[in-house]
Amino acid sequence: MNTETLNKQQIIELRAQAHGLHPVVMVGQKGLTDAVIRETDTALNAHGLIKVRVFGDERSEREAVCRELCAATQAQLVQHIGKLLVLYRKPDDDSAPSA
Numbered sequence: 001m002n003t004e005t006l007n008k009q010q011i012i013e014l015r016a017q018a019h020g021l022h023p024v025v026m027v028g029q030k031g032l033t034d035a036v037i038r039e040t041d042t043a044l045n046a047h048g049l050i051k052v053r054v055f056g057d058e059r060s061e062r063e064a065v066c067r068e069l070c071a072a073t074q075a076q077l078v079q080h081i082g083k084l085l086v087l088y089r090k091p092d093d094d095s096a097p098s099a
Helices: 008-018 034-047 059-073
Strands: 023-027 049-054 076-081 084-088
Touching: 008 049, 008 076, 008 084, 023 034, 034 049, 034 059, 034 084, 049 059, 059 076, 059 084
Parallel strands: 023 049
Antiparallel strands: 049 084, 076 084
């Protein structure tokens, strides 16, 4: 588990990297389901930095989804603009290829 907090410079760099990304996970009208959490976890394992689109008009509901999703996947919120979340999770050292 990675609980290391990102510093301001890292957040700035990750925001820049995320600029050209498209959302890979969508949270629909059923909200944060187990399937959405699994898909987010899979995307974080594959990419580390992802965008998530949260449908819904209530900002407070989107913020709650964000908190729950970050907690469930041990990801860190890099940015929240409107209905888009940018999440980051550092890859486990165990999954890094050995030389």
